[in-house]
Amino acid sequence: MSLNKSLLIPLGVFIGLVILLALGFGLRDPHFLPSQLIDKPFPQFSLAELSDPDRTITTDDINGQVSIVNVWATWCAACLVEHPELLRISREEGIRVIGVNYNDESVKARAWLARHGNPYAFTIVDDAGRLAIDLGVYGAPETFLVDATGVIRYRHVGAVTPEIWQNTLAPAIALLKGDPS
Amino acid sequence: MRGLLLVLVCLVPMVNAAIDAYPFPNDELRARYHALIDELRCPQCLNTNLAGSDAMIASDLRREVHRLLLEGKSDQEVLDFMQARYGDFILYEPRLTLPTVFLWFGPLIFLVVAGLTGIVVVRRGASDPVEKPDTARLDELLHGRSDARSDTRSDPHTDSHSERQEPP
Structure with a gap:
C-alpha cells in the first residue's frame, strides 16, 4: 500500500511542472515587458515639434493636465490600426493626446498625419529615439497615461483599441481627473 | 574541413558584435x-543580447552604451x-533582489532536495524488510549446501591417503 502512494509522487511532480510551464510559456505574452516608469515623472527632454520645427517642446509642455502620450512612427503598422481610435479620443473624449514620433523621418511623418488625420495636440520629434529609451519604449506603438503633475501612471503596449479605451484608459483617466494626486 | 567549420562557428559572435563600428579612443x-x-x-x-540583435531598439541601445562609455x-x-528603463529583463545576469531569490x-x-531524497531512498533500501526473509532463506540454502559440501570434503576417498601415512 505504501509503495502505491510513493508511485504517485512523480505523477504529482509532472502535473506541477505542466502547470508551471503552461503559466510560463502559454498563458502570458512573452513579449510584454512591464514598464519601470509607472509612478515616476515623465523624463526630461527638449526636442523639436513636428509641424513647427522651430518650436521646442520640453517636459513643462507635458505637465498641467492629464494627457495621453502616444509613441508612433510611419513604419509601424499597428500605429495605423489604432489611428482612428486616437482621432476619436482626441475629438470626443476631451483629453489631450500628445504624439512622440519615434525613429522616423519628419517629412514622412508630416505626410502621414496629413493623409490619415492628426489627433495630436503637438508631436515631439524623437528621430534619434533618445526620449523613447528614457521612456523604456522598445517598439511602437506604446501609449502612456500622464497625470496633471507630469507623473506616468499607466503604459499600454500595442494598439489602442476601442476595448482598451473602454476598459482601461477611460476609467483610469476618470480616476486621475477626479483625484490629481 | 572540420577545423575550418569550428573556426567559422567561433567567429559568429564576433561578426554579430561588429554590426556597427563605433570609434573608441x-x-x-x-x-x-x-x-x-x-x-x-x-x-x-526574447533571447538575444544587444550584440546579436539587429532589432531597431538593440541598435539604439548599443549607441546609448557607446555614448555612456x-x-x-x-x-x-x-x-x-x-535597468532603470527596461527592468531586470535587460540584465542577463539578474541582480539579487527579492523576486530573483528563487532564481539564484x-x-x-533542488540539489539539497535531490540529495536528501537520494539518502532516504538508499537508507530505506538498505533496511528494507522485504530483503530480510530473502537473506534468511539464503542462509538456509547456503547452510544446506555447505553441509553437503563438507560431506563431500570428508569423503574418505580424498582423505584416505593422509590417513594411511599416520603412524600406527
Whole structure:
C-alpha cells in the first residue's frame, strides 16, 4: 500500500511542472515587458515639434493636465490600426493626446498625419529615439497615461483599441481627473 | 574541413558584435563596450543580447552604451541606466533582489532536495524488510549446501591417503 502512494509522487511532480510551464510559456505574452516608469515623472527632454520645427517642446509642455502620450512612427503598422481610435479620443473624449514620433523621418511623418488625420495636440520629434529609451519604449506603438503633475501612471503596449479605451484608459483617466494626486 | 567549420562557428559572435563600428579612443573602452552589449539583453527580442540583435531598439541601445562609455560612465552605471528603463529583463545576469531569490538559490534548493531524497531512498533500501526473509532463506540454502559440501570434503576417498601415512 505504501509503495502505491510513493508511485504517485512523480505523477504529482509532472502535473506541477505542466502547470508551471503552461503559466510560463502559454498563458502570458512573452513579449510584454512591464514598464519601470509607472509612478515616476515623465523624463526630461527638449526636442523639436513636428509641424513647427522651430518650436521646442520640453517636459513643462507635458505637465498641467492629464494627457495621453502616444509613441508612433510611419513604419509601424499597428500605429495605423489604432489611428482612428486616437482621432476619436482626441475629438470626443476631451483629453489631450500628445504624439512622440519615434525613429522616423519628419517629412514622412508630416505626410502621414496629413493623409490619415492628426489627433495630436503637438508631436515631439524623437528621430534619434533618445526620449523613447528614457521612456523604456522598445517598439511602437506604446501609449502612456500622464497625470496633471507630469507623473506616468499607466503604459499600454500595442494598439489602442476601442476595448482598451473602454476598459482601461477611460476609467483610469476618470480616476486621475477626479483625484490629481 | 572540420577545423575550418569550428573556426567559422567561433567567429559568429564576433561578426554579430561588429554590426556597427563605433570609434573608441582606446582598446580598453572597446573591450568594455563589447562586454556590456554581450551582457545586456535586447528588450524587443526574447533571447538575444544587444550584440546579436539587429532589432531597431538593440541598435539604439548599443549607441546609448557607446555614448555612456564615452561620457566616462562605469559599467555599473551603464547597467543601472538600462535597468532603470527596461527592468531586470535587460540584465542577463539578474541582480539579487527579492523576486530573483528563487532564481539564484532555486538550483541549490533542488540539489539539497535531490540529495536528501537520494539518502532516504538508499537508507530505506538498505533496511528494507522485504530483503530480510530473502537473506534468511539464503542462509538456509547456503547452510544446506555447505553441509553437503563438507560431506563431500570428508569423503574418505580424498582423505584416505593422509590417513594411511599416520603412524600406527
